[in-house]
Amino acid sequence: MTAVLDRSQPGPNPEPTTRTTWHRRRVWNGFTPLQLAVIVLATIAPLVITGSIGAALLGVISTEQMIETALGAGENPGLVVFGAMFLASPVQWLTGRTQVRVRKYLGIVFFLLALSNAAMFVLEVGAGAMLSAPFLVAGTIALVLSAPLFATSSRRSQRWMGMKRWRLLHKATYLIAAALLAHVVMLGEFGFGETMIAAGFVARIPAVRRWLTARGDR
Numbered sequence: 001m002t003a004v005l006d007r008s009q010p011g012p013n014p015e016p017t018t019r020t021t022w023h024r025r026r027v028w029n030g031f032t033p034l035q036l037a038v039i040v041l042a043t044i045a046p047l048v049i050t051g052s053i054g055a056a057l058l059g060v061i062s063t064e065q066m067i068e069t070a071l072g073a074g075e076n077p078g079l080v081v082f083g084a085m086f087l088a089s090p091v092q093w094l095t096g097r098t099q100v101r102v103r104k105y106l107g108i109v110f111f112l113l114a115l116s117n118a119a120m121f122v123l124e125v126g127a128g129a130m131l132s133a134p135f136l137v138a139g140t141i142a143l144v145l146s147a148p149l150f151a152t153s154s155r156r157s158q159r160w161m162g163m164k165r166w167r168l169l170h171k172a173t174y175l176i177a178a179a180l181l182a183h184v185v186m187l188g189e190f191g192f193g194e195t196m197i198a199a200g201f202v203a204r205i206p207a208v209r210r211w212l213t214a215r216g217d218r
């Protein structure tokens with residue numbers, strides 16, 4: 001709800017009224033339409049991967065087709081999901097509205113996509129090749145670092161660790177972001193997901209963060 005001045009009212013001091021803009025309305029389970037759209041979009045890739053694994057198990061598609069489909073659904077979508085998660089805090093500063101639940105969901109989806117990428121890679125060429133090139137080392141680092149964050153994503157973990165230690169551990173997100181950028185830049189890629197991650201770093205520059213927060217405070 002945003003308090004706005006109703007300028008249609010006569011008199012020098014119009015009464016403030018309340019107006020709910022469509023994108024701020026909570027339409028389901030406390031989520032706004034935009035948050036729901038992000039959640040639905042992020043769910044597509046895991047569904048495609050699960051479907052392709054199921055189809056391969058049923059013999060509808062070959063293992064090669066499953067690997068190709070799962071990698072296609074995990075690589076660029078995985079990067080975009082991570083980018084969206086990395087941008088959740090800047091969006092929070094800008095809108096003044098908590099994005100914690102969306103960020104948590106995106107983090108979980110990202111880890112599952114990363115795990116799927118690694119599993120498909122291992123199925124295709126074997127675990128021994130995981131560290132056989134610098135870009136693969138970077139991808140593996142991103143996966144390994146995201147495992148403890150995934151394991152401690154619950155409220156119970158926050159209580160168990162204490163918020164200070166939990167926040168410190170979750171700073172590993174920056175290392176994951178850097179490792180992911182290295183993974184793809186070494187492949188000569190720089191697309192949408194990479195731009196989102198780079199934007200996440202820019203937004204964290206103190207002056208930029210202050211500017212975003214000040215806009216959010218308006």
Ligand code: HEM
Pocket residue numbers: 074075076078079082113114115117118121129130131136137139140142143180183184187189
């Ligand atoms: C941690 C999450 C990961 C994400 C988000 C990710 C994302 C990506 C992206 C966006 C690409 C470029 C895809 C394209 O050109 O269309 C890529 C390529 C690749 N990734 Fe990853 N990756 C991850 C982890 C891994 C891991 C753990 C491995 C294996 C150790 C791996 C192996 C590869 C390989 C071999 C390619 C090149 C594929 C090709 O030549 O088409 N990735 N990855």
